[in-house]
Each structure stands twice: as structure tokens, then as C-alpha cells.
Amino acid sequence: MSRVLVVEDESAIAELISINLRHAGFEVTIAASADQAQYEVDRILPDLVVLDWMLPGQSGLALARQWRGAVRTKEMPIIMLTARAEETDKVSGLDAGADDYLTKPFSTNELLARIRAVLRRKAPEALDTLVEVGGLNLDPGTRRVSRDGAEVKLGPTEFRLLHFFMTHPERVHSRSQLLDRVWGDHVFIEERTVDVHVKRLREALERVQCARMIETVRGAGYRLTQQMAALPV
Structure with a gap:
């Protein structure tokens, strides 16, 4: 069972994502801030992170850069969620190390499809x-x-x-x-x-x-x- 960490400070969105992922067979942990997300990653390395761009304190963008710069997390799959639809924002997210990018509002079916696609690309030998x-x-x-x-x-x-x-x-x-x-x-x-x-x-x-x-x-x-x-x- 793949372990997914959902980093999202809006509790309604986090819960919606969590319910759908669990129904699809994933093990889910929710973090509402960058500090909590770092704690969860340090505790157990997830198979994939769904990361919101806008977080209290440190941004998701900065957190993604931080993870990509650390040996333990540099290969950790990240899908970034954001309300920013501009192409420059998408490029910034991908440049920060995100494997994929999804703009709010999004369908949970599309998110599930993106998660499966990223996990397949990152599948171990x-x-x-x-x-x-x-x-x-x-x-x-x-x-x-x-x-x-x-x-x-x-x-x-x-x-x-x-x-x-x-x-x-x-x-x-x-x-x-x-x-x-x-x-x-x-x-x-x-x-x-x-x-x-x-x-x-x-x-x-x-x-x-x-x-x-x-x-x-x-x-x-x-x-x-x-x-x-x-x-x-």
C-alpha cells in the first residue's frame, strides 16, 4: 500500500483528498503546515507528497526546494497543488522540484490519475x-x-x-x-x-x-x- 502525505492547510480540501485516496487504497497522512509536513517526512518517508503551494509559515514551493536539496528526500515524488494558474507559476513549481502540478479547483479523479502516473514513473527497479x-x-x-x-x-x-x-x-x-x-x-x-x-x-x-x-x-x-x-x- 503506497503511503501519501497530503500537505494542505484548508481542512475541507485535505479531508476530501484524504477520503478519496483512502478509498482508492492509499495510506494517507495529513499535515496542515510546513513544519508538520517536515515532521511527518522525518518520521516516515512517504511514497508521494501532495503539496499545497500556499501554507502558513514556509511556502510549499520553499519546502519542495528544501526536500530536493536533501539526500533522503531528493527522489521523493511531489505533486504540487495551487490556485495559481499562470504558466510562470507552473514553471516555478516544476523548477522547485515538483513532479507534477495541479491547479485548483481540480477533480479527485484527475488527482488520482496524476498520483498513479507519478508513482509508476518513480517505481523502484x-x-x-x-x-x-x-x-x-x-x-x-x-x-x-x-x-x-x-x-x-x-x-x-x-x-x-x-x-x-x-x-x-x-x-x-x-x-x-x-x-x-x-x-x-x-x-x-x-x-x-x-x-x-x-x-x-x-x-x-x-x-x-x-x-x-x-x-x-x-x-x-x-x-x-x-x-x-x-x-x-
Whole structure:
């Protein structure tokens, strides 16, 4: 679960962002000032910061420059929020080290899409390492899935879906969470699309007797289990 720090002094906006991010599967911390934001970053380095330009005391712009100048935070993803719509302001924000820039008012769907896009660009190379769950092997580098030497042919969406399941085993994921984490920017895809791709994934895994690893959790979503004696699919 990605950890997002929301630095915003307007409590209504901060709460709105927080609710939507949590619903999308993110862990969220809110800071209302630059000092509080620095405290939270020192405590636990977030995976991404949503940073308001105008803050009491030190500005978000100055805070972004400060973080970019420190070894520990120089690679920390930052999306800047501002009421300033002028191009010169946008350039200033990006020059200060922001990875992206969003002008108020904005839609929460657009913010979510921007967050996912920045996190993908900043994704660590560790995501390319081999994953193994219950004898099923997935290699992101070669895009191959196999079990006991038998290869499983998957389409690109099914591959991403399986990769997410295998890197988060035994956890239940709702359809909306899967859309957010697997489909990314395609925020307007219907949730039933997830069911279609899960069905295709199970059909492909049937060849290596692993279809039952993908469990349906009624009323909640799906999970990948290491127990081969899963319920019938």
C-alpha cells in the first residue's frame, strides 16, 4: 500500500483528498503546515507528497526546494497543488522540484490519475524482480509466467493483474482498488471489466492447475491464495 502525505492547510480540501485516496487504497497522512509536513517526512518517508503551494509559515514551493536539496528526500515524488494558474507559476513549481502540478479547483479523479502516473514513473527497479507464490513464477523482466517449467500465456492486462495479486498475496482487493492499482489512469472503466479479466486470468492459469489460486471473496472482491485447495472458481 503506497503511503501519501497530503500537505494542505484548508481542512475541507485535505479531508476530501484524504477520503478519496483512502478509498482508492492509499495510506494517507495529513499535515496542515510546513513544519508538520517536515515532521511527518522525518518520521516516515512517504511514497508521494501532495503539496499545497500556499501554507502558513514556509511556502510549499520553499519546502519542495528544501526536500530536493536533501539526500533522503531528493527522489521523493511531489505533486504540487495551487490556485495559481499562470504558466510562470507552473514553471516555478516544476523548477522547485515538483513532479507534477495541479491547479485548483481540480477533480479527485484527475488527482488520482496524476498520483498513479507519478508513482509508476518513480517505481523502484525491485518491481522487476522475480515473484514466486505457491509454485507459480512470474518474471516482470521477461514477461513470463510459469509453473514447473510449463509456461502460461497471458495478455498484458492479465499479466499486470497477476503481478499485482502475486506481490500482494492473501489480501482481499475490491474491484475499485484493482482498477486503481492495475489499470492506473483509466479511471472511468467499469468495475465489471475486472471480472472479465479475472475470468481470462483463471482460464490461462488452468493450464498449470493454478486457477483456484484466484479466489472470489463474496461481497468484497478477489484475492490470490497460496493454498492450492482453494474453493472452486
